[in-house]
Amino acid sequence: MICRPIRVLVAEKQLLIAMEVEGILTEALGCVVKVCPRYDLEAELATARYDVVVLDAAPSINRNIEFAHFIEEHGAVPVFLSSYDDISATLPQLGRSIIVAKPFDDKIIIDAVRQAGDRSPT
Secondary structure, three states: OOOOOOEEEEEOOOHHHHHHHHHHHHHHHOOEEEEEOHHHHHHHHHHOOOOEEEEEOOOOHHHHHHHHHHHHHOOOEEEEEEOOHHHHHHHHHHOOOEEEEOOOOHHHHHHHHHHHHHHOOO
């Protein structure tokens, strides 16, 4: 369990969703949140440490598995925001990942990030 504020990276292709997640997590959990486009995810993880990465799920199951492994290699737990019904079928291949269906409400994203923070090895 993390005793300090949870460090969260939000890598979402829709800026309004990213800003909404940032506001929710900052207000409800006191998280330290950084927002970046999903295409900057790898560069951001190479330069800073995070406990949780909230990211937009890709349409490709294999790409999501790659994202999950890459994020976990950098010591964080992935939380996928998904509009795709079939992503939950790959949960065993997604390691410690948590999946949140879009659209989501505040409580669901708060609970998912809290749970991911508890799973974080850092």
